[in-house]
Amino acid sequence: MTDRLVIGVGNADRGDDAAGLIAAGFVADAGLDGVRVIRSAAEPQGLMEAWRGVPAVWLVDACVPMTRAGAVHRFEAHAAPLPERLGALSSHGISLATTIELARALGALPPRLTVYAIEAAAFAPGGRITPAVAEAARRVADEICAELAAPAEPAG
Template sequence: MKPLIISIGNRYRCDDGVGPYTLDLLQLVLGESSDFIENIGDTSALLDIWQDRDKVVLIDACYADDTDDKNLGQIFRLDGLNESLPADNPVSSNHAISIANAIELGKLLHQLPQSLTIYSISGNNFSQGEAISPPLLIAAQHLVSLISDELNTGMKACTSTP
């Protein structure tokens, strides 16, 4: 079964569009070797989307609460099945149902994939518009390399985050 790559985000909410932007780049690089789904923020729909899948990669933006922008574009990687996502974790999103809650619900309903890797890129401009901050665009290109390497080799990708 092909890996499934899901982006979460709204293309018309500035930095929130980095997930779909990254998905577009990955489609160009990976082509038919993976399946791709763009989700505009309905995290409850993830349960039906990812159930019965072997490998799922989820890409989302997270909020960088940083006034000097030093953390903009930072990439976080988590194993969604084996690492907990506390509410104050940077990877916790601002969607109605958080990714962490969707995972917990998936556990209860037995609707999780065999493998779930979550990548999140930190941004701070979630206002209306299509302008993704330049550090996030750079991070998206780096993330495409990380994900394509991980899918092609099966090795865990390494980010700049400890």
């Protein structure tokens, strides 16, 4: 079992909703040792099953824009709930925020869960990812890879 997991959430056939999947692909292409990468449609049971027993999880998903397409927000979801506005902005049947809070209530949240939300602009079926969101997915992947490649901090 791996101790580090990266989950890209999204739908490849809905334009910018593919941002999480694309970011996960970049992380997978980096070939970092001891890192498992999966792509998901954000189904709650599947996410909770994927991160069960994994101490550190990075999750990337698209959200509808609050400011501008391509803006990135990072949350330490193990420490505090995601902002309520993200729950209302999900492009999935059940919001990622709701899934995380369900996992928290069930005692099924990983010890560390870092969530990246990339503001998207276009969710039309069959649409292509917009350049700003594609660039944001690359930036997020680079940030995650840098964090994963850094030496582990000594236990306190």
